[in-house]
Amino acid sequence: MxxxxxxxxxxxGEIHALLGENGAGKSTLMNMLYGLITPDEGEIVIGRPDAxxxxxxxxxxxxxxxSPGDALDAxxxxxxxxxMLVPVFTVAExxxxxxxxxxxxxxxxxxxxxxxxxxxxxxxxxxxxxxDALVExxxxxxxxxxxxxxxxxxxxxxxxxxxxxxxxxPQEINELLDIMRQLRDDGKSIVFxxxxxxxxxxxxxxxxxxxxxxxxxxxxxxxxxxxxAAMMVGRDVRLTVExxxxxxxxxxxxxxxxxxxxxxxxxxxxxxxxxxxxGEIVGVAGVQGNGQTELAEAIMALAPTIGGTIRIAGDxxxxxxxxxxxxxxxxxxxxxxxxxxxxxxxxxxxxxxxNRYNRPPYARRxxxxxxxxxxxxxxxxxxxxxxxxxxxxxAASLSGGNQQKVIVAREFSRPLKLxxxxxxxxxxxxGAMEFIHSRIVAERDSGAGVLVISSELDEVLALADRVxxxxxxxxxxxxxxxxxxxEIGLLMAGSTGDDEEAAGD
Amino acid sequence: MTTIDVAESAESTALHGFWTRSRKVGTVLAVLGIAxxxxxxxxxxxxxxxxxFNLTLPEAAAAFPAKPVVLTLGAVAVxxxxxxxxxxxxxxxxxxxxxxxxxxxxxxxxxxIARPGNTLQIDTVLKGTMLLALPLIFGSLSGVLCExxxxxxxxxxxxxxxxxxxxxxxxxxxxxxxxxxxxxxxAGALVTFVLAALAIRYVVDQVVLGVxxxxxxxxxxGFLFDRIMKDNESATNLAMRVPEWQIPILxxxxxxxxxxxxxxxxxxxxxxLVALVYVMLFHTRWGLRxxxxxxxxxxxxxxxxxxxxxxxxxxxxxxxxxxxxxxxLTIGEALPFSENMTDGKGFIALAxxxxxxxxxxxxxxxxxxxxxxxQIEQFLSSVPGGxxxxxxxxxxxxxxxxxxxxxxxxxxVRAPAADxxxxxxx
Numbered sequence: 012m013x014x015x016x017x018x019x020x021x022x023x024g025e026i027h028a029l030l031g032e033n034g035a036g037k038s039t040l041m042n043m044l045y046g047l048i049t050p051d052e053g054e055i056v057i058g059r060p061d062a063x064x065x066x067x068x069x070x071x072x073x074x075x076x077x078s079p080g081d082a083l084d085a086x087x088x089x090x091x092x093x094x095m096l097v098p099v100f101t102v103a104e105x106x107x108x109x110x111x112x113x114x115x116x117x118x119x120x121x122x123x124x125x126x127x128x129x130x131x132x133x134x135x136x137x138x139x140x141x142x143d144a145l146v147e148x149x150x151x152x153x154x155x156x157x158x159x160x161x162x163x164x165x166x167x168x169x170x171x172x173x174x175x176x177x178x179x180x181p182q183e184i185n186e187l188l189d190i191m192r193q194l195r196d197d198g199k200s201i202v203f204x205x206x207x208x209x210x211x212x213x214x215x216x217x218x219x220x221x222x223x224x225x226x227x228x229x230x231x232x233x234x235x236x237x238x239x240a241a242m243m244v245g246r247d248v249r250l251t252v253e254x255x256x257x258x259x260x261x262x263x264x265x266x267x268x269x270x271x272x273x274x275x276x277x278x279x280x281x282x283x284x285x286x287x288x289x290g291e292i293v294g295v296a297g298v299q300g301n302g303q304t305e306l307a308e309a310i311m312a313l314a315p316t317i318g319g320t321i322r323i324a325g326d327x328x329x330x331x332x333x334x335x336x337x338x339x340x341x342x343x344x345x346x347x348x349x350x351x352x353x354x355x356x357x358x359x360x361x362x363x364x365x366n367r368y369n370r371p372p373y374a375r376r377x378x379x380x381x382x383x384x385x386x387x388x389x390x391x392x393x394x395x396x397x398x399x400x401x402x403x404x405x406a407a408s409l410s411g412g413n414q415q416k417v418i419v420a421r422e423f424s425r426p427l428k429l430x431x432x433x434x435x436x437x438x439x440x441x442g443a444m445e446f447i448h449s450r451i452v453a454e455r456d457s458g459a460g461v462l463v464i465s466s467e468l469d470e471v472l473a474l475a476d477r478v479x480x481x482x483x484x485x486x487x488x489x490x491x492x493x494x495x496x497x498e499i500g501l502l503m504a505g506s507t508g509d510d511e512e513a514a515g516d
Numbered sequence: 517m518t519t520i521d522v523a524e525s526a527e528s529t530a531l532h533g534f535w536t537r538s539r540k541v542g543t544v545l546a547v548l549g550i551a552x553x554x555x556x557x558x559x560x561x562x563x564x565x566x567x568x569f570n571l572t573l574p575e576a577a578a579a580f581p582a583k584p585v586v587l588t589l590g591a592v593a594v595x596x597x598x599x600x601x602x603x604x605x606x607x608x609x610x611x612x613x614x615x616x617x618x619x620x621x622x623x624x625x626x627x628x629i630a631r632p633g634n635t636l637q638i639d640t641v642l643k644g645t646m647l648l649a650l651p652l653i654f655g656s657l658s659g660v661l662c663e664x665x666x667x668x669x670x671x672x673x674x675x676x677x678x679x680x681x682x683x684x685x686x687x688x689x690x691x692x693x694x695x696x697x698x699x700x701x702x703a704g705a706l707v708t709f710v711l712a713a714l715a716i717r718y719v720v721d722q723v724v725l726g727v728x729x730x731x732x733x734x735x736x737x738g739f740l741f742d743r744i745m746k747d748n749e750s751a752t753n754l755a756m757r758v759p760e761w762q763i764p765i766l767x768x769x770x771x772x773x774x775x776x777x778x779x780x781x782x783x784x785x786x787x788x789l790v791a792l793v794y795v796m797l798f799h800t801r802w803g804l805r806x807x808x809x810x811x812x813x814x815x816x817x818x819x820x821x822x823x824x825x826x827x828x829x830x831x832x833x834x835x836x837x838x839x840x841x842x843x844x845l846t847i848g849e850a851l852p853f854s855e856n857m858t859d860g861k862g863f864i865a866l867a868x869x870x871x872x873x874x875x876x877x878x879x880x881x882x883x884x885x886x887x888x889x890x891q892i893e894q895f896l897s898s899v900p901g902g903x904x905x906x907x908x909x910x911x912x913x914x915x916x917x918x919x920x921x922x923x924x925x926x927x928x929v930r931a932p933a934a935d936x937x938x939x940x941x942x
Contacts, residue, residue, distance in 0.1 A: 047818065047941065080820030095815035097808050098933070108808050109819025111801040119799045161819075 014039050015224040016053070021169065023058075023069070026191060026201045028215035028232075030208075032243055032440035036224040037204045038092065041171050044202075045089045046076030057085050059168060083109075088167030090158045092174040092204075098147035102140055103129050106161050132160050136190050150300035152183060159190070170194065171202045176210055181468055181500035183298075188214050206243070206440065208236040209469070244442050254452045257476035259288035262322075263429045263460035264310070269319035271305045279305040281484030282319070287429065287460040292451070294475025294492070295464040298503050302484040303464045304346055307433040310462075311343050312336055313351075324428050337366055340428035342454075344418055344435050346464075348411070352418045355407040359399060360388035362406045363421050387424075395420040396446065412443035419447055427459040434465055448474060468499065538609055542600025545616045549593030552623045556586035559627065582630035589623035592616065621892075628896055628905060641891055642775035646783060649887025650848070651676065651858075653786045654841025655865025656872055656879030657793055661834035662708075663874055664797060665827045666810040668936040670726025671711055672838050673862025674733035675704040679842020681737040684753050684853035685745070687846075693756040697843045704839020705832050707733060712831040716824050719938045730862070738855045745853065757850040758782070782840070782848040787880075789837065794876040806830055810932035813939040823939045841865075867918050874932060889914040 014036045021027045031037045042048045044055060055076065058069030076082045082089075096105045103125040114121045129142040138156045146154060155175065162170055172191075176184045191201055191214055205211050211218060212232045219229050220242045228242055240248045264287040271280035279302040287293045297303055308314035310321060312333045321329045323339050337343070345351035353362050364373045364384055372383045388402035397416045399409060406414055415436070422430070432451060436444040451474060455461050465471050471478055472492045479486045480502040488502050559582060596616040599605050629636050655672045662669035682703035687696020711729060714720040745753040758780045767778035776783070797803035805826060808816040813823045845861075846853050864886060871885070872878025893910040 045818070047814075078820065078822065079818045080822070083820045089818065091818065095812070095818045097812045097815055099811055100804075100808070104804060105815075108804060108816065109821055111804060113801065118801075119795075120801060120804060 014043070014050075017221065017224070017226050019219055019226070021200045021202055023168075023200055024195055024198045025216040026195050026203055026214055028211040028218045029202055029204045029221065030206065030211055030218055030239060030243055031221040032206060032442065035221050035243075035440075037221060038173060039224075040221070041089065041173055041202070041204060044076075044082065044171065045087060046079045046082040049075070049077060057087075057169070059086055080109075083165065083167075086166075086168035087171065088162035088165055088169070089171040090155075090162050090173060090175050094154050094158055096146045096154055096157060096161075099145065101143050101145055102149075102157050102160075103142040105146055105157060106142075106164055110165065128164055129160060132164050136160075136163065136193070137186065138190070152299060159187075163194075167199070169200045169202065171204070173204045174206075175203075176205065176207060181496060182504055184210065207469075208239050211239070212236065240441055244440070248441055248445055252448045252452060252473045255456070257291040257455065259291040259476070260458070261289055261325075262286050263289045263324050264462065265320075265322040266310070267320050269306070269309060269321065270317040271302070271309045271314050272317055273305055278317070279484055280309060283481075283485055284319075285462075285479055285486055287462050289428070289458050289460045290455060291476045292455050292461040292463055292474050294471035294478045295462065295481050295486075296468055296471040296478055296499060296503060297466070297481035299466045301481050303433070303466070303481055305484075306481070307343075307346065307431055307462075307464055310336075310431055311341070340426065342422035342425075342427045342430040342459075344415075344422060344430075344432040346433035346437070348414050348418055348437075349407075353406040353414055356405055358403045359392070359397065359406055359409070359417055360384050360402040362417055363388050363391050363402075366421060367425070391417075391420040391424060395423075395450075412439040415439050415447065416443060419450055423450055423454060426457075427454060430454055430459050430461045432461065432463045432465075434467075435463065436465075436467070436470060468496065468503070472496070472499075536603070538600045538603065541609075541613055542597045542602075544597070545613065545620075546594050546597030546601060548620045549590050549595075549597055549616070551590075552593060552620055552627075553587060553590030555627055556583060556590050556623070559583045559586060559630065580626065582626050586623045586627050589619040589626075592619045593623075625892070625896075629899055634899055638771045639774045641888075641895055642772060643779070644891040644894065645884060645887040646775045646779065647849070647887070648890045649883040650782055650786055650844055651841045651861045652865045652868045652883035652886055653790065653880055654837055654844065655862055656868040656883060657786075657789055657876055658704075658834040658838035658841070659866060659869035660793060660797070660872075660874055660876055660879060661806075661830050661837065663869065663935050664810045664932055665806045665830040666813060666932060666934040666937065666939070667712070667715055667827055667831050668722040668726065669708070669711065669831070669834060669838075670723050670866065671707060671729040671733075671862075672841075672865050673858055673860070674726075674730040675707045675835055675838035676842040676845060676858040676862045677730075677733045677737050677856070678703040678707050679839035680845040680857055681740065681842075681853050682839075683843035684756065684846040687756040688752055688754045693758050693847045696756055696847050697758075697840070700843030700847070701836040701839040704837070704842060705835035708831045708835030708838070711835075712828045715938065716828055716831075719940060722936050722938075734856060737853075741853060741855055749852065753852045755850045755852050756847045758847060780848060782844045785840065790876045790880045797876065807932070809939075810934055813934050813937075817939075817941075827939070838862075864914070864918075870931075871918070873930075885917060886914055889917040 017036075017040055019027075019029070019040070029037050029040070039048065043050045055074045056071050057074055058071045060069060072085075074081065074085055076085070097108065100108070103122060106129050107125040112121045112124055113119060126142040129140070133139050138160055140149075140153055140156050140160065146157060149157070159175070175187060188210070191203070195201060203211070203214060212234075215232050217229065218232060218234070218239070220227050220239065222243060222245055227245075230239070230242070237247070264285070266286070267284045269280055269283045270278055273279035281302070283302070283306065285293070295303055295306070305314050309316050312328075312331055316329060319329065320327060323336065323341060326339065328336055328339065331339075349355055354365070361368075361384070364387060367373055368379070373380055373387070385402065391397070392399065392402060395416045397409070397413050397420065399413065406417060409417065419435075430451070435451065436447055439447065451461060451463070463471060463474050475492050478490050478492050478494070478499065480488045480490065480499060482503065482505045487505070487507055490499065490502070593616045596607075596612050599607060600609075600612060625636060655676065658672055658675065659669050679700035683696040683700030685696075686699030687693045690696070707729060711722075711725060714725055715722045760778060760780045761784070763777040766776070767773045769777070776787075797806065805816065805821050809821065809823050809826050817823050842858075845851070845857055851857070865883075868879055868882040868886060871882035872880070890913075893913045896905065896910055897907050
């Protein structure tokens with residue numbers, strides 16, 4: 012049961028945070044509110060101002076949404092976690108989809124008024140975006156902005172934001188929080204779904220915590236982060252990563268002047284140089300879409316490089332094949348686990364040997380050794396605490412956090428010289444995050460060099476011994492993790508020390 | 517236009533190494549040009565090729581000295597291929613390829629007919645091209661309507677057959693070809709109703725479903741033909757005919773006049789439908805929603821668009837259009853119905869759909885390309901004195917064109933993202 016008798020009340024003009032781990036049922040609840048899923052039991056009551064008497068008492072109506080159209084009509088707007096944008100449409104087309112207007116009696120689409128409407132909303136709330144840009148060509152952060160514009164443009168009374176900050180920079184998050192406050196002051200109600208404690212504390216008027224489909228409590232933003240985390244997970248969790256000071260040794264990854272082109276032919280990584288030594292964690296901070304993905308893929312030889320050298324443990328690996336890099340002792344946690352990390356329709360046991368399926372003891376003369384594979388799977392599931400009924404279930408049947416643990420188990424159960432961890436805890440709940448972080452630190456302590464690439468600044472700062480800030484395909488600064496967040500945030504937005512004052516006003 | 521002018525300027529050497537698309541195509545064109553040139557060298561010097569542009573104006577004819585013309589055309593193809601290959605001069609890709617291919621085709625045609633007494637009648641060839649392309653235009657339009665909204669329509673062949681059969685039957689029984697045409701569209705829609713109901717409501721695999729529907733309609737029309745038509749042709753299965761409408765002035769344009777403006781109602785219907793579907797698809801609310809449903813149905817649903825009912829409606833409309841294509845095969849061609857008379861045209865229409873990039877205008881151009889290839893095959897195999905090319909090769913021509921078109925001219929094709937994926941709520 013994804014949702015079990017949940018009661019939630021949102022007052023007019025309040026920001027109500029819905030806090031819960033991944034898989035706790037937050038999104039299910041919101042999809043019911045939005046008519047994407049029809050509830051088995053219970054009712055949704057919406058109070059709206061009476062049309063005849065706008066300033067009087069709110070009129071309550073009971074709803075049972077059969078489709079999102081019903082929810083839209085009732086004044087609900089939603090910004091989805093997985094973007095609900097048609098990639099081949101322009102921004103304006105996406106925004107007017109479902110509420111198109113026509114030019115006169117011709118029946119032709121009125122694209123001009125759509126553009127104007129987009130411009131108006133983006134100016135009013137400072138969400139700048141080109142109405143004629145194709146959505147698929149926009150960076151993820153800008154796509155998010157389009158989603159918000161789409162919701163704002165429909166004059167909704169209650170705005171539901173489902174994990175909206177995941178792809179934003181600290182500055183953009185602050186801007187978003189400002190927008191939310193502005194909307195609240197306009198009298199709109201906002202449901203803010205998140206598992207990020209800092210943001211929830213910063214913005215919410217009230218907080219409802221749900222766990223395993225049930226409301227476990229309602230609290231105010233004055234509650235401490237560890238109290239919130241404990242409510243969310245159901246036990247005490249450590250929020251900081253405990254680690255000894257690093258003792259860097261010989262370089263295991265030396266990148267110099269690396270250039271990588273993306274699908275569109277522009278230089279996503281542009282003359283980048285970076286060194287990772289054994290026994291240290293280097294964190295790459297940066298807003299998504301600044302070449303981090305391409306950097307990780309280039310190191311793993313998954314993306315063709317145009318120029319530059321990559322040396323792994325002293326050997327030139329710029330032209331090596333991916334399997335040669337894996338054999339050189341490089342572990343890789345890919346950014347998109349369901350696309351690159353796992354074969355979703357394979358069993359957990361099969362997924363656990365993907366990087367060694369073709370060699371003893373898992374295969375002899377081309378025949379897989381089922382007994383050995385099962386032994387390995389049972390062992391990994393135990394050590395890495397993968398929550399599943401059986402190693403023979405498909406990877407797709409696992410929750411996000413457990414899928415990630417399968418990848419971590421596969422990559423970490425052989426000696427590594429270098430670990431590339433791209434977004435290692437994206438979409439992973441607090442409990443699993445704690446576990447994965449501690450394994451990464453353990454890997455460092457056993458002498459591997461670690462490159463952590465994450466768009467979560469908190470994660471980079473917590474894990475890294477050294478922070479490299481990536482912007483526009485280059486490392487524009489290397490700083491210590493004790494550097495104030497604001498300063499790093501500015502670097503992430505591309506301003507180096509010299510023009511800091513210009514960026515400040 | 518959408519089909520050919522894919523400049524793809526972003527396609528940098530850095531991304532693809534030396535063999536960019538224009539280099540590959542350039543090489544092919546240069547090789548073809550050299551082949552044409554060599555063929556030209558083997559020709560006897562005195563041969564002439566006469567080309568006639570208009571049936572009604574016998575004086576609008578010209579006789580070319582075949583050898584130098586073939587050699588020149590071959591050289592043009594080599595030159596354009598070489599320019600693309602070197603990449604020094606920036607040429608519009610689509611236009612260059614078009615001109616070079618046209619040069620090669622024309623040269624081969626002249627070579628094939630260059631014997632005394634043979635005449636290449638341009639207007640007849642073009643008119644035939646249009647007629648052969650017609651079912652493909654209807655078929656690909658039907659495919660556009662279905663697949664843009666996310667339903668794969670492999671059953672165009674079956675809808676053609678149903679339309680052809682019903683058109684002949686209803687037309688003969690009532691004595692009116694117009695009733696026949698109407699009945700044919702309804703028959704096509706009935707077939708797509710089954711497709712829509714099973715694919716959308718019962719989530720059956722759409723490709724399998726389409727194949728099964730083709731077989732079903734083939735069997736059904738064959739059975740009914742045996743039982744109803746065979747013994748009583750005069751009352752049930754006559755060759756109906758719709759009048760040809762000559763559009764004044766326009767139909768007298770040399771070469772293209774008769775092909776575009778001196779035809780029966782099906783040609784005009786097809787051209788109007790292409791324009792109509794194009795405008796509707798890209799410039800109206802219905803079109804925006806249809807494309808949204810075919811690309812990202814969940815997104816469409818979240819803004820209140822009823823995904824499955826829109827898909828259902830579009831698939832029914834598509835059936836009307838492919839039924840019309842079926843009616844053309846009997847009523848439009850003035851033929852009685854015969855078993856399996858569609859002969860794979862529904863499948864070629866699917867190829868046209870892809871060559872035309874799921875775009876009505878692309879489909880029109882693709883259909884004309886196929887029609888032309890088929891027309892050339894028919895024309896050459898009937899040249900007096902026999903064609904220098906074995907007839908087996910000529911029969912391959914339309915399919916060869918498919919491969920070349922898909923591989924060379926079109927480049928990367930992308931189907932609607934949700935094509936063939938049923939939409940069910942979680």
